[in-house]
Amino acid sequence: xxxxxxxxxxxxxxxxxxxxxxxxxxxxxxxxxxxxxxxxxxxxxxxxxxxxxxxxxxxxxxxxxxxxxxxxxxxxxxxxxxxxxxxxxxxxxxx
Numbered sequence: 001x002x003x004x005x006x007x008x009x010x011x012x013x014x015x016x017x018x019x020x021x022x023x024x025x026x027x028x029x030x031x032x033x034x035x036x037x038x039x040x041x042x043x044x045x046x047x048x049x050x051x052x053x054x055x056x057x058x059x060x061x062x063x064x065x066x067x068x069x070x071x072x073x074x075x076x077x078x079x080x081x082x083x084x085x086x087x088x089x090x091x092x093x094x095x
Contacts, residue, residue: 030077035080037081037092043091
C-alpha cells in the first residue's frame with residue numbers, strides 16, 4: 001500500500017511540475033544533474049558526505065528510485081532535476 005501511495009504521489013508531483021521522463025532511446029539533457037544538485041547541497045549545507053555503501057541495509061539504488069518516481073524511462077539525471085526543484089532550497093538547481 002505504501003509503495004502505491006508513493007508512486008501515485010510522485011506521479012502527481014511530476015504532472016504538477018510538468019516533468020516528463022526521457023525516452024529510453026535518448027539520453028537525458030540533464031544526465032549529470034544528480035551530481036550537480038548533490039554537490040551544490042554539499043557545498044551549501046555540509047550535510048552530505050557518507051557514501052551509500054556505508055549503510056548496513058541493501059539500498060534500492062538511484063536508477064531504481066528514478067524509475068519508481070518518474071516512470072520506467074527515467075534516468076538518474078531526471079531524479080536530480082526533480083530533487084533540485086522540490087527541495088525548496090535556492091542553493092540547489094540543475095542548470
